[in-house]
Amino acid sequence: MSAFFGPxxxxxxxxARQQTRVASFLISAHGALARRFALALPLRLESAWxxxxxxxxxxxxxxxxxxxxATSWTPDLALGYLATAWETTWFPAAVDGFPxxxxxxxxxxxxxxxxVHAGIRPAALLPVEANANDPFVMALRRVEFxxxxxxxxxxxxxxxxxxxxxxxxxxxxxxxRHAEVRKLWRxxxxxxxxxxxxxxxxx
Amino acid sequence: xxFLNHGSYRIRYELNGxxxxxxxxxxNGLTQYAELWAAYRDALIARGFRVATFDLLGQGxxxxxxxxxxQDDQVTALHLLIQELCNGPVFLSGISFGGLIALxxxxxxxxxxxxxxxxxxxxxxxxxxxxxxNALRTGLILGGTSYLQDLLxxxxxSDQWLAPVLDRLDSVKRQxxxxxxxxxxxxxxxxxxxxxxxxxxxxxxxxxxxILNGEFDFLTPRALHETLRVxxxxxxxxxxxxxxxxxxxxxxxLTADLLARFAADVMAGRWHGNKSVWxxxxxxxxxxxxxxxGYDHLRAIPVTGAVA
Numbered sequence: 001m002s003a004f005f006g007p008x009x010x011x012x013x014x015x016a017r018q019q020t021r022v023a024s025f026l027i028s029a030h031g032a033l034a035r036r037f038a039l040a041l042p043l044r045l046e047s048a049w050x051x052x053x054x055x056x057x058x059x060x061x062x063x064x065x066x067x068x069x070a071t072s073w074t075p076d077l078a079l080g081y082l083a084t085a086w087e088t089t090w091f092p093a094a095v096d097g098f099p100x101x102x103x104x105x106x107x108x109x110x111x112x113x114x115x116v117h118a119g120i121r122p123a124a125l126l127p128v129e130a131n132a133n134d135p136f137v138m139a140l141r142r143v144e145f146x147x148x149x150x151x152x153x154x155x156x157x158x159x160x161x162x163x164x165x166x167x168x169x170x171x172x173x174x175x176x177r178h179a180e181v182r183k184l185w186r187x188x189x190x191x192x193x194x195x196x197x198x199x200x201x202x203x
Numbered sequence: 204x205x206f207l208n209h210g211s212y213r214i215r216y217e218l219n220g221x222x223x224x225x226x227x228x229x230x231n232g233l234t235q236y237a238e239l240w241a242a243y244r245d246a247l248i249a250r251g252f253r254v255a256t257f258d259l260l261g262q263g264x265x266x267x268x269x270x271x272x273x274q275d276d277q278v279t280a281l282h283l284l285i286q287e288l289c290n291g292p293v294f295l296s297g298i299s300f301g302g303l304i305a306l307x308x309x310x311x312x313x314x315x316x317x318x319x320x321x322x323x324x325x326x327x328x329x330x331x332x333x334x335x336x337n338a339l340r341t342g343l344i345l346g347g348t349s350y351l352q353d354l355l356x357x358x359x360x361s362d363q364w365l366a367p368v369l370d371r372l373d374s375v376k377r378q379x380x381x382x383x384x385x386x387x388x389x390x391x392x393x394x395x396x397x398x399x400x401x402x403x404x405x406x407x408x409x410x411x412x413x414i415l416n417g418e419f420d421f422l423t424p425r426a427l428h429e430t431l432r433v434x435x436x437x438x439x440x441x442x443x444x445x446x447x448x449x450x451x452x453x454x455x456x457l458t459a460d461l462l463a464r465f466a467a468d469v470m471a472g473r474w475h476g477n478k479s480v481w482x483x484x485x486x487x488x489x490x491x492x493x494x495x496x497g498y499d500h501l502r503a504i505p506v507t508g509a510v511a
Contacts, residue, residue, distance in 0.1 A: 114269065118386035128374070148347045148385040155389065158270055174269045175211070 001195040004127040012131030016074035018192045019136050022122060023071035024079055025086060025188050026143060027064050029116045029181070032090035034060035036109050052153045056113070059150055063143050070139035082188065089180055097169030107163070110154045111174045115181040117151035125194060204264070207257075207283045212266040214280045216257035218287065220248040225317070225466060226288045228255040230281065230297030230305050232323070232449070233391060234352060236263035236382050239452065246459035252294075252466070257284050258382075259301065259391070267387035274394050277304045278311060285315055292317035294466045298451050299323045299423065300391065303401075306431075309412075310404045318469045319408065320462055322415040323448045325427040326401040326434070335422060340392045348383050352376045358422055359449035405434035411474045412438040413465045415458070415483075417446030425501050437476040441491065442500070443483045460487035 005014040037057035045051060090112065098104035123144035130137045157163070163170050189196050206213040217237060220226075227247050229240045237256040244254045258265040260280055261272045268276075281304060285293055295316050297305035302324030309319045325332060343351040356372070357365065368375050412435045416428040425442075432440040441461065443450050451458050461483060468474040480494035494500045499508025 114386075118269065118384065121384065124381055128377070145347055149345070151386060152344055155270075155386065159393075171270055178269050 001190070001193050003125075003195055005125050005130065005194065006127055008127065008129055008131075011134070012129055012137075013072070013134050014126075014130065014136055016072045017076065018194070019071045020074050020076045021079070021082075021188060021192050022125070022140075023067045023073075023136075024076070024083065025185065026120070026122060027067050028083055028086040029090065029120070030060045030063040030067075030143075032087065033109075033113055033116060034064060036092070036112075040106075040109065056150060056153060059146060063146065066139050066142065070135035072136065078191070082191075086184055089184060093173075093177075095169065095173045097166055097172075107158070107166075107170060107173060110157050111170070111177040112181075114151060114154040114158060114174060115177040117147040117154065119178050119182050120147070120185055125189070206265075207280065207287070209260075209276065209280050209283060212260055212268060212276070212280075214257055214260060214266070214283065215264040216255065216284050216287070218253065218255050219244050220253035221251075222253060223289055223291060224251055224253040225292040225470060226253040226255055226294065227462060227466065228281070228285060228288075228293060228295045230257075230295070230301030231259055231262060232297075232299035232301050232451075234262075234348070234355065234379050234383055234388065235298075235301075236379070238378075242455035243451075243459045243462070246456065247463060250463040250467075252463070253288065255284055255288060257281075259304070261387040261391045263382045267384055268390060269386070270390065272387075272390040272394050274304065274307060278307045281305075281308050282312060285312075292466070292470060294318040294320065294462070294469075296320035296322060296462060297324070299448065306401055306405075306408070309408045309410065310401065313407065313409055316410045318466055318474075319410055319412040320415060320465060321412070321428075321431060322451060322458070323417060323420055323423050324414070324431065325423045326405055326430055327427065328395065328398055328400070329427070332423065332427070336392065336395060340389065343385060343388055343392065347385055348380050348388060349376060351388065352379060355449075359447050360453050361419070361445065361447055364453045402430055402434055405431060406436060408435045409437065411465075411469045411476055413461070413476075414438055414440045415443060415450075415461065416440060417443045417448060417450045419446065420448045420450075422448040429501060432478055432480070435476075436478075437474075439476045439479045439481060440500070441481045441483050442494070444485055456487040457483065457485075 005018050008014060034057060037053055037060060041053045041057055092105060092108050095104045095108045121144055122140040126137055126140060158170055186196050204215055206215050229243060237258050240256045247254050260276055261267045293316055295305050295308060302321040305319060306321055306326060309316055339351060339354055342354050414428050414431045416425060428440055432438050446454060480500045481491045482494055483491055497507055498505050
Protein backbone atom coordinates (compact mmCIF):
# COMPACT_ATOMS: atom_id res chain seq x y z
CA MET A 1 0.00 0.00 0.00
CA SER A 2 1.11 3.52 -0.73
CA ALA A 3 0.42 6.70 1.19
CA PHE A 4 -0.68 8.36 -2.05
CA PHE A 5 -2.98 7.83 -5.02
CA GLY A 6 -1.61 5.63 -7.73
CA PRO A 7 -0.32 4.24 -9.89
CA UNK A 8 -1.13 7.31 -11.97
CA UNK A 9 -1.78 6.91 -15.67
CA UNK A 10 0.57 8.25 -18.33
CA UNK A 11 -1.11 11.66 -18.08
CA UNK A 12 -0.63 11.90 -14.34
CA UNK A 13 -4.29 11.15 -13.60
CA UNK A 14 -5.56 9.31 -10.53
CA UNK A 15 -7.13 5.87 -11.27
CA ALA A 16 -10.91 6.16 -11.77
CA ARG A 17 -11.57 3.57 -9.04
CA GLN A 18 -9.73 5.70 -6.48
CA GLN A 19 -11.37 8.89 -7.77
CA THR A 20 -14.80 7.33 -7.48
CA ARG A 21 -14.43 6.14 -3.92
CA VAL A 22 -12.69 9.24 -2.54
CA ALA A 23 -15.15 11.57 -4.29
CA SER A 24 -18.07 9.49 -3.00
CA PHE A 25 -16.82 9.77 0.55
CA LEU A 26 -16.29 13.51 0.26
CA ILE A 27 -19.69 14.05 -1.38
CA SER A 28 -21.33 12.02 1.37
CA ALA A 29 -19.63 14.01 4.17
CA HIS A 30 -19.90 17.49 2.63
CA GLY A 31 -23.40 16.70 1.34
CA ALA A 32 -24.48 15.78 4.87
CA LEU A 33 -23.04 19.05 6.12
CA ALA A 34 -24.85 20.97 3.38
CA ARG A 35 -28.15 19.35 4.36
CA ARG A 36 -27.68 20.10 8.03
CA PHE A 37 -26.65 23.69 7.37
CA ALA A 38 -29.67 24.09 5.09
CA LEU A 39 -31.98 22.86 7.84
CA ALA A 40 -30.41 25.25 10.35
CA LEU A 41 -30.68 28.22 7.98
CA PRO A 42 -33.77 30.42 8.40
CA LEU A 43 -35.42 31.89 5.32
CA ARG A 44 -34.75 35.35 6.67
CA LEU A 45 -31.54 36.00 8.57
CA GLU A 46 -32.13 37.52 11.99
CA SER A 47 -28.66 37.52 13.51
CA ALA A 48 -25.27 38.44 12.13
CA TRP A 49 -23.83 34.99 12.86
CA UNK A 50 -26.44 33.39 10.58
CA UNK A 51 -24.65 34.90 7.59
CA UNK A 52 -21.95 32.31 8.29
CA UNK A 53 -24.55 29.54 8.13
CA UNK A 54 -25.49 30.79 4.68
CA UNK A 55 -21.85 30.78 3.59
CA UNK A 56 -21.26 27.30 4.99
CA UNK A 57 -24.33 25.95 3.23
CA UNK A 58 -23.34 27.30 -0.18
CA UNK A 59 -19.68 26.35 0.17
CA UNK A 60 -20.60 22.77 1.09
CA UNK A 61 -22.96 22.64 -1.88
CA UNK A 62 -20.20 23.99 -4.11
CA UNK A 63 -17.85 21.22 -2.96
CA UNK A 64 -20.46 18.58 -3.78
CA UNK A 65 -21.16 20.12 -7.18
CA UNK A 66 -17.45 20.41 -7.96
CA UNK A 67 -16.71 16.78 -7.11
CA UNK A 68 -19.71 15.54 -9.10
CA UNK A 69 -18.33 17.26 -12.20
CA ALA A 70 -14.57 16.84 -11.72
CA THR A 71 -14.49 13.12 -10.92
CA SER A 72 -13.93 10.40 -13.50
CA TRP A 73 -16.62 8.04 -12.27
CA THR A 74 -16.53 4.28 -12.66
CA PRO A 75 -19.06 1.65 -11.45
CA ASP A 76 -18.31 0.64 -7.85
CA LEU A 77 -20.56 -2.05 -6.38
CA ALA A 78 -19.23 -1.54 -2.85
CA LEU A 79 -20.48 2.01 -2.71
CA GLY A 80 -23.97 0.90 -1.66
CA TYR A 81 -23.01 -0.47 1.73
CA LEU A 82 -20.10 1.95 2.19
CA ALA A 83 -22.37 4.94 1.70
CA THR A 84 -24.88 3.49 4.14
CA ALA A 85 -22.19 3.26 6.83
CA TRP A 86 -21.00 6.79 6.09
CA GLU A 87 -24.46 8.35 6.07
CA THR A 88 -25.37 6.62 9.33
CA THR A 89 -22.29 8.07 11.00
CA TRP A 90 -23.17 11.59 9.88
CA PHE A 91 -26.55 11.46 11.69
CA PRO A 92 -26.92 14.02 14.47
CA ALA A 93 -25.51 12.52 17.63
CA ALA A 94 -26.50 13.16 21.21
CA VAL A 95 -23.99 15.43 22.90
CA ASP A 96 -24.05 15.08 26.66
CA GLY A 97 -23.42 17.84 29.11
CA PHE A 98 -25.59 20.61 27.65
CA PRO A 99 -28.76 21.83 29.39
CA UNK A 100 -30.17 23.25 26.17
CA UNK A 101 -31.09 20.85 23.35
CA UNK A 102 -30.67 23.45 20.60
CA UNK A 103 -27.18 24.27 21.86
CA UNK A 104 -26.35 20.56 21.97
CA UNK A 105 -27.47 20.22 18.33
CA UNK A 106 -25.41 23.23 17.30
CA UNK A 107 -22.36 21.77 19.04
CA UNK A 108 -22.92 18.43 17.34
CA UNK A 109 -23.12 20.08 13.91
CA UNK A 110 -20.01 22.17 14.63
CA UNK A 111 -18.02 19.16 15.84
CA UNK A 112 -19.01 17.16 12.75
CA UNK A 113 -18.05 20.04 10.46
CA UNK A 114 -14.76 20.52 12.36
CA UNK A 115 -13.93 16.84 12.01
CA VAL A 116 -14.59 16.87 8.26
CA HIS A 117 -12.86 20.18 7.56
CA ALA A 118 -9.87 19.61 9.81
CA GLY A 119 -9.37 15.87 9.75
CA ILE A 120 -9.82 15.07 6.06
CA ARG A 121 -7.01 16.21 3.80
CA PRO A 122 -7.69 14.88 0.30
CA ALA A 123 -4.95 16.94 -1.37
CA ALA A 124 -2.36 15.24 0.85
CA LEU A 125 -3.13 12.03 -1.07
CA LEU A 126 -1.82 13.49 -4.31
CA PRO A 127 1.67 12.34 -5.28
CA VAL A 128 4.14 14.90 -6.59
CA GLU A 129 3.65 13.61 -10.14
CA ALA A 130 -0.12 14.23 -10.18
CA ASN A 131 -1.16 16.34 -13.15
CA ALA A 132 -1.89 19.83 -11.82
CA ASN A 133 -4.13 20.49 -14.84
CA ASP A 134 -6.40 17.53 -14.15
CA PRO A 135 -9.83 18.63 -12.81
CA PHE A 136 -9.94 15.96 -10.09
CA VAL A 137 -6.50 17.00 -8.82
CA MET A 138 -7.51 20.64 -8.80
CA ALA A 139 -10.83 19.77 -7.14
CA LEU A 140 -9.12 17.96 -4.25
CA ARG A 141 -6.76 20.89 -3.72
CA ARG A 142 -9.71 23.23 -3.71
CA VAL A 143 -11.72 21.07 -1.30
CA GLU A 144 -8.79 20.96 1.15
CA PHE A 145 -8.10 24.68 0.84
CA UNK A 146 -11.76 25.66 1.26
CA UNK A 147 -12.10 23.26 4.20
CA UNK A 148 -9.35 25.15 6.01
CA UNK A 149 -11.32 28.38 5.57
CA UNK A 150 -14.73 26.88 6.46
CA UNK A 151 -13.14 25.39 9.56
CA UNK A 152 -12.63 28.83 11.05
CA UNK A 153 -16.33 29.24 11.81
CA UNK A 154 -16.32 25.98 13.76
CA UNK A 155 -13.15 26.97 15.64
CA UNK A 156 -14.58 30.36 16.59
CA UNK A 157 -17.84 28.80 17.78
CA UNK A 158 -16.32 25.85 19.65
CA UNK A 159 -13.64 27.96 21.32
CA UNK A 160 -16.03 30.83 21.94
CA UNK A 161 -17.10 32.40 25.21
CA UNK A 162 -20.57 30.87 25.11
CA UNK A 163 -19.12 27.36 25.34
CA UNK A 164 -16.48 28.04 28.01
CA UNK A 165 -18.69 26.52 30.75
CA UNK A 166 -19.00 23.36 28.63
CA UNK A 167 -15.38 23.09 27.51
CA UNK A 168 -14.90 19.47 28.64
CA UNK A 169 -18.12 18.34 26.98
CA UNK A 170 -17.18 20.16 23.76
CA UNK A 171 -13.67 18.72 23.69
CA UNK A 172 -14.94 15.22 24.35
CA UNK A 173 -17.63 15.47 21.63
CA UNK A 174 -15.10 16.89 19.18
CA UNK A 175 -12.45 14.22 19.81
CA UNK A 176 -15.17 11.56 19.38
CA ARG A 177 -16.32 13.04 16.06
CA HIS A 178 -12.74 13.30 14.84
CA ALA A 179 -12.13 9.65 15.72
CA GLU A 180 -15.32 8.53 13.91
CA VAL A 181 -14.64 10.51 10.75
CA ARG A 182 -10.96 9.57 10.61
CA LYS A 183 -11.77 5.88 11.09
CA LEU A 184 -14.15 5.87 8.13
CA TRP A 185 -11.66 7.88 6.04
CA ARG A 186 -8.82 5.46 6.86
CA UNK A 187 -10.98 2.42 6.12
CA UNK A 188 -12.13 3.87 2.81
CA UNK A 189 -8.53 4.67 1.83
CA UNK A 190 -7.38 1.19 2.81
CA UNK A 191 -10.07 -0.25 0.51
CA UNK A 192 -8.37 1.45 -2.45
CA UNK A 193 -4.82 0.52 -1.37
CA UNK A 194 -3.91 3.80 0.27
CA UNK A 195 -2.41 3.64 3.73
CA UNK A 196 -2.91 6.37 6.26
CA UNK A 197 -1.62 6.06 9.79
CA UNK A 198 -3.70 6.99 12.79
CA UNK A 199 -2.53 10.59 12.79
CA UNK A 200 -2.74 11.03 9.08
CA UNK A 201 1.02 11.56 8.90
CA UNK A 202 2.89 10.44 5.84
CA UNK A 203 6.24 10.81 4.23
CA UNK B 204 8.21 3.93 16.04
CA UNK B 205 7.79 4.48 19.80
CA PHE B 206 5.16 6.71 21.38
CA LEU B 207 4.81 8.24 24.83
CA ASN B 208 1.36 8.44 26.38
CA HIS B 209 0.09 11.63 27.96
CA GLY B 210 -3.54 11.17 28.92
CA SER B 211 -5.32 10.16 25.74
CA TYR B 212 -2.58 11.66 23.56
CA ARG B 213 0.40 9.93 22.00
CA ILE B 214 3.73 11.63 21.45
CA ARG B 215 6.03 10.20 18.84
CA TYR B 216 9.69 10.16 19.86
CA GLU B 217 13.03 8.67 18.93
CA LEU B 218 16.12 7.81 20.97
CA ASN B 219 19.45 7.22 19.28
CA GLY B 220 23.01 6.66 20.47
CA UNK B 221 24.44 4.78 23.44
CA UNK B 222 21.90 4.47 26.25
CA UNK B 223 24.42 5.33 28.99
CA UNK B 224 25.85 8.41 27.24
CA UNK B 225 25.08 12.00 28.21
CA UNK B 226 21.94 13.00 26.35
CA UNK B 227 20.85 15.87 24.17
CA UNK B 228 17.10 16.47 23.88
CA UNK B 229 16.09 18.59 20.88
CA UNK B 230 12.76 20.41 20.63
CA ASN B 231 11.22 21.49 17.31
CA GLY B 232 9.91 24.87 16.29
CA LEU B 233 6.54 25.58 14.69
CA THR B 234 5.85 23.71 11.40
CA GLN B 235 8.84 21.44 12.10
CA TYR B 236 9.11 17.70 12.76
CA ALA B 237 11.65 15.41 14.38
CA GLU B 238 13.40 14.34 11.17
CA LEU B 239 14.71 17.88 10.72
CA TRP B 240 17.21 17.07 13.50
CA ALA B 241 18.77 14.20 11.48
CA ALA B 242 22.07 16.03 10.93
CA TYR B 243 22.26 16.84 14.66
CA ARG B 244 21.52 13.23 15.55
CA ASP B 245 24.44 12.02 13.46
CA ALA B 246 26.85 14.74 14.59
CA LEU B 247 26.03 14.45 18.30
CA ILE B 248 26.11 10.66 18.33
CA ALA B 249 29.55 10.85 16.68
CA ARG B 250 30.61 13.08 19.59
CA GLY B 251 29.45 10.50 22.14
CA PHE B 252 25.93 11.69 22.96
CA ARG B 253 22.55 10.01 23.10
CA VAL B 254 20.01 12.06 21.18
CA ALA B 255 16.28 12.32 21.91
CA THR B 256 13.93 13.92 19.39
CA PHE B 257 10.15 14.05 19.28
CA ASP B 258 7.21 15.67 17.56
CA LEU B 259 5.48 18.25 19.70
CA LEU B 260 1.81 17.62 20.39
CA GLY B 261 -0.02 18.95 17.35
CA GLN B 262 2.90 18.40 14.97
CA GLY B 263 4.33 15.63 12.84
CA UNK B 264 3.23 12.17 13.89
CA UNK B 265 2.27 13.02 17.44
CA UNK B 266 -1.41 13.36 18.23
CA UNK B 267 -3.08 16.59 17.26
CA UNK B 268 -5.55 17.71 19.93
CA UNK B 269 -8.61 18.99 18.09
CA UNK B 270 -9.36 22.23 19.88
CA UNK B 271 -6.77 23.26 22.46
CA UNK B 272 -3.09 22.55 22.99
CA UNK B 273 -1.67 23.95 26.18
CA GLN B 274 2.01 24.73 26.56
CA ASP B 275 1.84 22.89 29.90
CA ASP B 276 0.98 19.72 27.97
CA GLN B 277 4.06 20.23 25.80
CA VAL B 278 6.21 20.55 28.93
CA THR B 279 4.64 17.37 30.31
CA ALA B 280 5.38 15.56 27.04
CA LEU B 281 8.98 16.72 27.25
CA HIS B 282 9.16 15.57 30.88
CA LEU B 283 7.91 12.12 29.87
CA LEU B 284 10.58 11.94 27.18
CA ILE B 285 13.37 12.95 29.56
CA GLN B 286 12.17 10.29 31.99
CA GLU B 287 12.91 7.74 29.27
CA LEU B 288 16.60 8.65 29.46
CA CYS B 289 19.09 7.17 31.90
CA ASN B 290 20.19 9.14 34.94
CA GLY B 291 23.22 10.71 33.26
CA PRO B 292 23.58 14.36 32.29
CA VAL B 293 20.77 15.73 30.14
CA PHE B 294 21.24 18.78 27.92
CA LEU B 295 18.11 20.39 26.54
CA SER B 296 17.92 22.55 23.45
CA GLY B 297 15.00 23.95 21.51
CA ILE B 298 14.44 26.38 18.70
CA SER B 299 11.87 29.19 18.65
CA PHE B 300 8.58 27.72 19.95
CA GLY B 301 10.59 24.67 21.02
CA GLY B 302 13.03 26.99 22.81
CA LEU B 303 10.14 28.44 24.76
CA ILE B 304 9.01 24.95 25.78
CA ALA B 305 12.61 24.19 26.79
CA LEU B 306 12.67 27.35 28.94
CA UNK B 307 9.40 26.32 30.59
CA UNK B 308 10.83 22.87 31.26
CA UNK B 309 14.00 24.36 32.75
CA UNK B 310 11.89 26.51 35.07
CA UNK B 311 9.73 23.58 36.15
CA UNK B 312 12.26 20.73 36.26
CA UNK B 313 15.65 22.44 36.29
CA UNK B 314 17.16 19.88 38.64
CA UNK B 315 17.01 17.28 35.87
CA UNK B 316 19.12 19.32 33.44
CA UNK B 317 22.90 19.64 33.15
CA UNK B 318 22.62 22.40 30.59
CA UNK B 319 20.18 24.41 28.50
CA UNK B 320 20.50 25.86 24.98
CA UNK B 321 17.59 28.11 23.94
CA UNK B 322 17.91 29.06 20.28
CA UNK B 323 16.04 31.86 18.44
CA UNK B 324 14.01 32.11 21.59
CA UNK B 325 11.91 34.51 23.62
CA UNK B 326 10.44 34.82 27.09
CA UNK B 327 8.10 37.71 26.31
CA UNK B 328 5.80 38.80 23.49
CA UNK B 329 6.67 42.45 22.86
CA UNK B 330 4.45 44.29 20.34
CA UNK B 331 6.49 43.44 17.22
CA UNK B 332 6.54 39.70 17.94
CA UNK B 333 2.92 39.72 19.09
CA UNK B 334 1.79 41.42 15.88
CA UNK B 335 4.01 39.24 13.71
CA UNK B 336 2.57 36.16 15.41
CA ASN B 337 -0.97 37.42 14.81
CA ALA B 338 -0.18 38.14 11.16
CA LEU B 339 1.31 34.68 10.69
CA ARG B 340 -1.78 33.15 12.26
CA THR B 341 -4.01 35.14 9.93
CA GLY B 342 -1.85 33.98 7.04
CA LEU B 343 -2.35 30.39 8.12
CA ILE B 344 -6.12 30.88 8.40
CA LEU B 345 -6.48 32.59 5.03
CA GLY B 346 -3.90 30.73 3.01
CA GLY B 347 -3.27 27.44 4.76
CA THR B 348 -0.02 25.77 5.81
CA SER B 349 1.61 26.40 2.46
CA TYR B 350 1.13 30.15 2.76
CA LEU B 351 2.47 30.13 6.32
CA GLN B 352 5.55 28.35 4.99
CA ASP B 353 5.81 30.97 2.24
CA LEU B 354 5.88 33.68 4.90
CA LEU B 355 8.30 31.91 7.20
CA UNK B 356 10.90 30.74 4.69
CA UNK B 357 12.17 34.12 3.45
CA UNK B 358 11.98 35.50 6.98
CA UNK B 359 13.93 32.67 8.54
CA UNK B 360 16.73 31.67 6.19
CA SER B 361 19.27 33.53 4.11
CA ASP B 362 19.50 34.27 0.39
CA GLN B 363 22.45 31.87 0.27
CA TRP B 364 20.22 29.05 1.50
CA LEU B 365 17.23 30.02 -0.63
CA ALA B 366 18.94 30.68 -3.97
CA PRO B 367 19.86 27.06 -4.80
CA VAL B 368 16.36 25.76 -3.89
CA LEU B 369 14.29 28.58 -5.37
CA ASP B 370 13.18 26.57 -8.39
CA ARG B 371 12.10 23.62 -6.22
CA LEU B 372 10.60 25.41 -3.25
CA ASP B 373 7.44 23.28 -3.35
CA SER B 374 9.48 20.15 -2.73
CA VAL B 375 11.33 21.87 0.13
CA LYS B 376 7.99 22.72 1.72
CA ARG B 377 6.21 19.47 0.91
CA GLN B 378 7.11 17.32 3.92
CA UNK B 379 6.31 20.13 6.36
CA UNK B 380 3.00 20.65 4.52
CA UNK B 381 2.18 16.93 4.59
CA UNK B 382 2.78 16.35 8.29
CA UNK B 383 1.26 19.59 9.61
CA UNK B 384 -2.47 20.29 9.68
CA UNK B 385 -3.98 23.79 9.63
CA UNK B 386 -6.10 23.31 12.73
CA UNK B 387 -3.23 21.84 14.74
CA UNK B 388 -0.83 24.63 13.79
CA UNK B 389 -3.54 27.13 14.61
CA UNK B 390 -4.02 25.50 18.02
CA UNK B 391 -0.27 25.76 18.64
CA UNK B 392 -0.28 29.43 17.67
CA UNK B 393 -3.36 30.10 19.78
CA UNK B 394 -1.62 28.63 22.82
CA UNK B 395 -0.07 32.13 23.00
CA UNK B 396 -3.41 33.89 23.39
CA UNK B 397 -3.11 33.80 27.17
CA UNK B 398 0.69 33.90 27.23
CA UNK B 399 2.26 35.33 30.35
CA UNK B 400 5.89 36.49 30.19
CA UNK B 401 8.40 34.04 31.62
CA UNK B 402 10.85 36.81 32.50
CA UNK B 403 10.14 36.87 36.26
CA UNK B 404 10.90 33.13 36.42
CA UNK B 405 14.11 33.18 34.39
CA UNK B 406 16.39 33.82 37.41
CA UNK B 407 15.32 30.41 38.75
CA UNK B 408 17.08 28.72 35.82
CA UNK B 409 20.26 27.73 37.60
CA UNK B 410 21.93 25.41 35.12
CA UNK B 411 24.57 26.49 32.58
CA UNK B 412 22.76 28.11 29.67
CA UNK B 413 24.09 28.97 26.24
CA ILE B 414 21.72 31.26 24.33
CA LEU B 415 22.08 31.13 20.55
CA ASN B 416 20.83 33.99 18.38
CA GLY B 417 21.23 34.51 14.64
CA GLU B 418 22.96 37.78 13.75
CA PHE B 419 20.17 38.73 11.34
CA ASP B 420 17.19 37.19 13.18
CA PHE B 421 14.43 39.76 12.88
CA LEU B 422 11.58 37.47 13.98
CA THR B 423 13.11 37.12 17.45
CA PRO B 424 15.77 39.83 17.46
CA ARG B 425 18.69 40.34 19.82
CA ALA B 426 16.72 42.22 22.45
CA LEU B 427 14.60 39.14 23.18
CA HIS B 428 17.73 37.04 23.72
CA GLU B 429 19.19 39.80 25.83
CA THR B 430 16.32 39.33 28.29
CA LEU B 431 17.40 35.70 28.67
CA ARG B 432 21.07 36.64 29.05
CA VAL B 433 20.39 39.28 31.68
CA UNK B 434 17.90 37.20 33.68
CA UNK B 435 19.47 33.71 33.59
CA UNK B 436 22.35 33.76 36.07
CA UNK B 437 24.78 31.28 34.52
CA UNK B 438 24.24 32.18 30.90
CA UNK B 439 26.11 33.44 27.91
CA UNK B 440 24.84 34.74 24.62
CA UNK B 441 26.41 33.43 21.42
CA UNK B 442 25.65 35.29 18.19
CA UNK B 443 25.69 33.13 15.06
CA UNK B 444 27.21 35.19 12.22
CA UNK B 445 25.12 35.84 9.12
CA UNK B 446 22.32 33.66 10.50
CA UNK B 447 18.57 34.19 10.54
CA UNK B 448 15.87 32.76 12.80
CA UNK B 449 16.05 29.18 11.48
CA UNK B 450 19.82 28.79 11.62
CA UNK B 451 19.40 25.23 12.89
CA UNK B 452 18.21 24.34 9.38
CA UNK B 453 20.81 26.43 7.62
CA UNK B 454 23.92 25.79 9.71
CA UNK B 455 23.52 22.33 11.23
CA UNK B 456 27.24 21.47 11.32
CA LEU B 457 28.16 24.70 13.13
CA THR B 458 25.20 24.53 15.53
CA ALA B 459 25.74 20.85 16.39
CA ASP B 460 29.40 21.61 17.03
CA LEU B 461 28.47 24.45 19.39
CA LEU B 462 26.01 22.18 21.22
CA ALA B 463 28.62 19.45 21.63
CA ARG B 464 31.32 21.87 22.80
CA PHE B 465 28.97 23.49 25.31
CA ALA B 466 28.04 20.12 26.83
CA ALA B 467 31.68 18.99 26.91
CA ASP B 468 32.70 22.22 28.66
CA VAL B 469 29.90 21.87 31.21
CA MET B 470 30.76 18.25 31.97
CA ALA B 471 34.46 19.11 32.28
CA GLY B 472 33.68 21.97 34.64
CA ARG B 473 35.10 24.50 32.18
CA TRP B 474 31.86 26.36 31.55
CA HIS B 475 31.52 29.83 33.03
CA GLY B 476 28.55 31.75 31.70
CA ASN B 477 29.20 35.06 33.36
CA LYS B 478 26.42 36.56 31.22
CA SER B 479 29.09 37.05 28.60
CA VAL B 480 28.49 37.76 24.91
CA TRP B 481 30.33 35.83 22.18
CA UNK B 482 30.47 35.62 18.42
CA UNK B 483 30.38 32.10 17.04
CA UNK B 484 32.83 31.08 14.30
CA UNK B 485 31.67 30.94 10.69
CA UNK B 486 32.36 27.22 10.49
CA UNK B 487 32.26 24.25 12.86
CA UNK B 488 35.44 23.85 14.85
CA UNK B 489 36.42 27.52 14.74
CA UNK B 490 37.06 29.65 17.79
CA UNK B 491 34.39 31.70 19.52
CA UNK B 492 35.33 35.36 19.87
CA UNK B 493 34.30 37.57 22.76
CA UNK B 494 32.05 40.39 21.56
CA UNK B 495 34.36 43.40 21.24
CA UNK B 496 34.56 45.35 24.45
CA GLY B 497 33.11 48.83 24.36
CA TYR B 498 30.55 48.09 21.64
CA ASP B 499 26.84 47.60 22.13
CA HIS B 500 25.84 44.05 21.12
CA LEU B 501 22.20 45.15 20.82
CA ARG B 502 23.01 47.45 17.93
CA ALA B 503 23.69 46.52 14.33
CA ILE B 504 26.19 49.31 13.94
CA PRO B 505 29.33 49.63 16.05
CA VAL B 506 28.33 52.34 18.45
CA THR B 507 29.93 52.68 21.84
CA GLY B 508 27.64 50.90 24.25
CA ALA B 509 26.37 51.51 27.74
CA VAL B 510 25.24 47.90 28.18
CA ALA B 511 26.81 46.14 31.15
